[in-house]
Amino acid sequence: MFKSTDSSVAKLAFAMGMWLLSVVAVAQTKIGGTVKSGDGSPIPGANVVVKGTTIGTVSGADGTYSITLRQNNAILVFSSIGFQSKEVAVGNNSTVDVTLTEDVSNLQEVVVTGLASSIKRSNLANAVATISAKELMGTTQIQTVDNAFYGKLAGVNMNTNGGAPGGGVSIQLRGISSLVGASQPLYIIDGVYANNSVNRSGRASVTGAGAETQDDASNRISDINPNDIENVEVLKGPSAAAIYGTRANAGVIIITTKRGSAGKTKVSFAQDYGMATPQRLFGVDNWTEAKINTFFAAARRPIELERFRAANGQTWDYEKYFYGNTAPLSNTRLGISGGNDKTKFFISGALTDEKGIIRRTGFKRYSLRANIDHKLTNDITLSVGSNYINTISDRGFTGNQNNSGASIGYNIAYVPNYYNLFADESGRYPDNPYFAENPVAVTDRGINNTNVNRFIQSFNLTANLYKSEKALLKLVGQGGFDYTQGTTFVYLPEDLQYQRAQGNPGDVIWGKTENVNTNLQAALVYNWNIGKLNLTSQAGAVRLNFREDRLLNRSRGLAGGQTNLRQGTVQEIFDQRFQSITDVGAFVQQEANWDDKIIATAGVRWDKSTLIGDANKFWAFPKASLAINLANFDFIRSSSLSSVFSQIKPRVAYGETAGVPGFGTTFTPLNSANIGGLLGSVVTTAAGNAAIEPERAGELEFGLDLGLFNNRIQLEATYYDKQTRSNIQNLQLSPAVGISTIPTNLAQLQNRGVELSLGATIVQKEKFRWSSRVLWWKNDILLTKLGIPAYNLGAFGVTLGTFLYQEGFSPTTIVGTRPARDANDTPLNTDKVTTGAFVLGDNQPDFQMSWNNEINFLKNFDFNMLWHWKKGGDNINLTEFLWDGGGTSPDWDDDDNNDGVPNGRQRGLAPHNGADRWVQDATYLRLREAALYYTVPTSSLNKWFNNKISRVKVGFSCQNPLTFTKYRGYDPETSTFGLQAVASGVDIAPYPTQRRFFGHLVVEF
């Protein structure tokens, strides 16, 4: 019964198919030709589409194409990335050759909109930023991907944690979206949800600094080889990122890696050698007997005077010894790309070996990648990407510490320069009488190492399921995994000064962390044309899984020179944590494009996650957008405006996204406690909330894109208003109930900002070309609702500066103690703060601006320069607090106001004991990147190397060579607590940041 029904259906289908074919087989003409670029060279891979249909083809390696037309009066549309598209009416010709002109603007580039579709930039309704490989790494060699975004994105506030090798940069897109999370964007690499977590190393416990936020561990995004990146798309806010649902509150960064192209196999070899030097050194104050008498307690003075006299004028500049070193940098890369019409491949290998300016620190990365695209049939394409990475970083001992003296900067703040801490001839280090540890010994003997092995594997499948003249149904499938295994090793040997003073000298923590991210997604995309209206519908589902398991073991009381955990007196399991999260989502989206004049999109995503209280409840995130290309309308085209404006595009977009609660927010556990050899279960002090909801953000974005004089000048202006609600706040319970906090969805935040981008090709002549772009952006954050009484939290309390959580203020507002009256005895405003502190500053900047220049002169020379100006934004400078405490501030002994009291005791307002002393303006102007390259002329190359070498480029570049700032710390960009949304900008003896200088050689065969 079943079989016969089946066969009759099959017969019917066959018959219908044949009829369709017969109908269609009426008017068939074959058209062919060549697609060339302006200089006569063929363009492989150019798209040739019959306008208003889905019939199309792609030009071959030699630029030729062949297409079968089924209608009369067809118009062919020719397009290729980097060129302006062209429409040609076929008429009666059977050969249509076409020459495409280069596109100086980026309007032809293709940008991702939905999870499975893309759109031309000229039709885009959102302010999506794209950074090409040239912009990203074309100027200089930047160590990690996150560091390469500086100055290239409007609307982002970036802050590096410090200069330790292996990166660690906080990227906040359009302000902050969470008060408890880190507000870091989602990273997607070739469709794989990449791991950008910071894995615990335990250094903060060995040095006594505190909890894991002060580990100063590197961020796993530093594993990625930035030279593999083809382009980066940044979806800055919910209006663009809504389709990513629950993880997209802080934006999405979509990275696409390089792929092969059809044609001759190209081999590219590059070698960079460089050096890094510290950005700024301050020098230390000199001492005199008078200063010793002023600074030290009476009981201490005799010893200090004795030491000073014994030194006999000799001084040791510890700042220079530790930080003032030149570190060698090396970067070697080999890339092979090639293929034919069916298969394309890109293989790359890279070796990065960069030492740090502090002895025995550095960063090494080995990366191997193979990207393969293969056409299984004409309708099915499979892309596979495999990446193996091994990174080894040694980050040293800097930052905060408590009692152990194991932080170089913290330690040397207290050591006067007349005391010798270096080892004697027998190799023994003297005890440091000024602090708990000898910093020279820590640098020479301590180890802080992280070794990571990582595999990222991506699969992308595109299959055309149904094709007709006007419609195309395809299936887009994506899957992948990101496996990271990291081993951390923090070690202080037993013969160090502080260790000898402990009951169990010698401290080692070995950690193993494993992260596995997997994703699987499938979508159906249906593209159909009705006259001039092009519609794209898509629907799909995605399932994500994130797993992180970690185990750290600690051993103290170590046998001489041993690092094995079993060679210790006190062995403990320092930390073990399992974490597993699953998200499931479904989405639909409808795009409508009327003749490239009006483009509208609407969509919804539904999401659920095991992190949310009710794991099986779907949350809906809608989105909608509208863009109008006024310049394409006839009434503009035929007016006088068309001679000036090539693009006038007002646009509006709205979208909602969510941020998920952290793992464990739903649990109220009994934690373990060991006492007297027995195991205890103690009630948690942080209750969970089994009904916790995700944090939701809704963003409304207005913009206007203008292109003038054939897109020679481009202006993009955007205004956005991002409102987040249900922000998770840890409600502080009465401390008397024995439970400190319970998470609640009480707060609401608002981010409003403006992004402006003005780019122009200022000069375009044969021997001189200059294009320039200015970006300007600002963001204002406001806590619109807190739901609980105002409080201070973060950093080290009101006496040193902390952050205010109060309605009507930005949560990045820094408050602290301060004299109630100023120098003229005028009472100072309380600024309506209700937590008993004064407003001292704000960590968010007033605005930021960047200026990028690309100059090409004498045909073969390229000069690039990128400036970045951050105005406003305050730091809590506790490094100066340490220096003053130790008498080593460069100006400690000076007396600026000539009142007999040294500067080191007279910071801020009288009586000089408030937090106002440490809150300092971190405005800076920085030359981020500058480079000069020479490309050897092809004619000379051909002559010398007999056509074997196709390109040779040499040059010099530098990163952060110049900084102008009034800030009195090593770098106005700093964060001792790592990636933080709110409590950023706290400066405690960080690893100083560097200037990097490189010489480059690129050879292509």
Added chain:
Amino acid sequence: MKNINSVFVGLLLLMSSCNFFTLDTPNDPNNPSLGSVSQNASRTQVQNLVTGLESRHRDYLFTVTALFGTLGRELWYLNASDPRWQTDWLGMNGRQATPNMFGYLNTYQQPYFAIRQALTVIDAVNNTNTFTTEEKNAISGFSKTLMAYQYLIVAMGQYENGIRIDVKDVQNPGPFLPLAESLTQIKRILDEGNTELGAGGTGNFPLRLTTGFTGNGFGTIAALRQMNRAIAARLAVYRQDWQGALDAVNASFYSATGSLEAGPAHTYGAPPDAFNPLFFVRNAAVSTLLVVHPSVINDTIAGDARVRAKFFRRTAPVSVTSDGTPLAGQYQDNRYAANTSEIKFFRNEELVLIAAEANAQLNKTPEAVAAINRIRTAAGIGNYTGATTKEALIDEILFQRRYSLWGEPWGHRWVDLRRYDRLNATNVDVSLDRGTIFKQLARPQAEVNWDAYVQTR
């Protein structure tokens, strides 16, 4: 076409299978849940909760010893890494004990964590069938005893601010009761504990306790009841209930002739346990150390054995300069042999002193002098030869308490001077640190915030 079909069908099947869209509500992979002990808890679970209570019971120790000791100028906690341990705690340069004062919240919060733990134990044991009635009484009595001890710590820190006693409902804690009322409530809890221990049967405590109890003779229910009475004696003295104090002393583990060191202890050990927080390696070249306040050394009677036993003289002092004022400590704590040594939280010596004080207040002079002499003899400074007026005896007792109970996890000096209204510059030496003498700590900002929040929610 075949390939496409199979791919299509395969993916469609995958998507449409129920598993793709279903999520399981996760269980905590790292810990048992609090909910698992609220009903029908097993013996093992309650054992773990009781051990947890012992653990929480000692968490107050470092901050209370260091802070209350600093307030009474028994000691300084010199810390070169963070000067706020000096500047804020000593009230230098006009600083006050504000609700945001540095590092004092632990002295308020840790006891309440222990109280929450005790409430959880009592709750668990009352809602399960795996214990006999006697066993339930013993466990509940023990928990209430430790609970009262912890409440008293908060009461001594907050003093006239008053404290919350009813904290059962996490979102609706009870009001702040004034000092006298709080102490009465603490007495009630202690007496309930005493009654329950009395109805707890005989023999050993039904669950395992650490050597802090069992190794010091407090493994039996009867001995734990004596411990309860000892705490009651301390409380009675604060309530100025002198006869009550004597009665409690007599029902406690007081021994007229036995060791002054006898008493229950907090135990410490190597990880996963915690190290003794008051242990510092003798004479180590460090920049952070608990040091004996110089006035304690200066005021001592020559030959006092307590000074020789408890204080260790360093070769080089530890000195720290904060806010321009240098502080140096030549002597450090000598009481603990290793970082795994236990710390007694109530000793017989204090019971002798309570007996002395209560007798003196009740004008029972011979008994008071006998008790004072017991202490003085043990300290090797000879019998008391001063006046025997109540005033003089109290002076002498306060002096002896200063050395007998130096650096105990209670901050006795501060509490004692304050209850006799002697917390002033005559009795507390602030000449070296030029700080302020704080009478009490402020009610924490978190409490103030909570009360404000309750108004608006």
